[in-house]
Amino acid sequence: MIEIRKIKKEEFEEMYDLRWEMHGKPFGIKRDKFINQVDKISTIVVAFDTKNKKVIGSARLGPRFFSKASIGYLQVIESYRRKGIGKKLMEFLHNEAKNKGIKKLELSARIQAKKFYEELGYITVGDY
Numbered sequence: 001m002i003e004i005r006k007i008k009k010e011e012f013e014e015m016y017d018l019r020w021e022m023h024g025k026p027f028g029i030k031r032d033k034f035i036n037q038v039d040k041i042s043t044i045v046v047a048f049d050t051k052n053k054k055v056i057g058s059a060r061l062g063p064r065f066f067s068k069a070s071i072g073y074l075q076v077i078e079s080y081r082r083k084g085i086g087k088k089l090m091e092f093l094h095n096e097a098k099n100k101g102i103k104k105l106e107l108s109a110r111i112q113a114k115k116f117y118e119e120l121g122y123i124t125v126g127d128y
Helices: 009-023 037-041 085-099 111-119
Strands: 002-006 043-049 054-061 068-076 104-107
Touching (some): 043 085, 068 085, 085 104
Parallel strands (some): 068 104
Antiparallel strands (some): 002 043
16 A cells, blocks of 8 residues: 655655655766755655555655745656556645645656646746
8 A cells, every 4th residue: 555645754764765766866966965954844745655664755845935835856666656656746745735825836847757747737837
């Protein structure tokens, strides 16, 4: 069973490993670049495999700035993809944002993820 919930303190290192594996290692970026102070004031959610007792995905809702916030670092281990886990992580963050009075969400994503985010209602406003 996969549980979607806020991260527990003891899961941060596992989440950072996953974040680095997905967003840093392929580009030769050191792991410590993915541990940052913004995480302390953000909402981080995880997808937790209760059978294997491990974090298999995560995402971050950054701090509110007026009525806007950003979503970042969505990742799901490859063998767990295409099972709706990324969508469930995003839905959890959408509910968190709504509860915090956030009216606008922004994110940056790789071009390969464009269709995924469009299916969730996001629109492309620029390329870089």
